[in-house]
């Protein structure tokens with residue numbers, strides 16, 4: 001049996017994803033306690049340095065949550081997040097981090113159930129991968 005408990009960090013945009021997570025909480029939907037939410041105004045605000053710092057300081061997996069395409073309150077913030085995520089996933093192996101440890105998801109304010117599903121799925125995926133052995137330097 002795998003006793004590993006992953007540390008997960010999620011950056012949630014304030015306007016859609018955080019509201020979605022909040023609605024999950026209001027409905028008492030459960031998700032793994034290992035998940036730590038960081039509220040940001042927009043997914044486009046998540047600098048790659050923030051992600052690398054999370055990995056360097058103990059995260060085994062990091063997810064960026066943003067509004068669905070077309071719904072970003074800052075117009076193109078989620079598209080910027082998507083571009084950064086794509087680039088960062090290409091660099092992560094050079095830092096000893098499997099790209100699967102970084103994920104980007106769109107969650108609206110009404111998708112509390114979807115939010116819980118994504119966190120649970122990510123938790124199981126990272127649990128199966130095991131702990132991040134090599135730490136990135138931020």
Ligand code: FES
Nearest residue numbers: 013042066067072
């Ligand atoms: S405000 Fe949600 S992704 Fe930009």
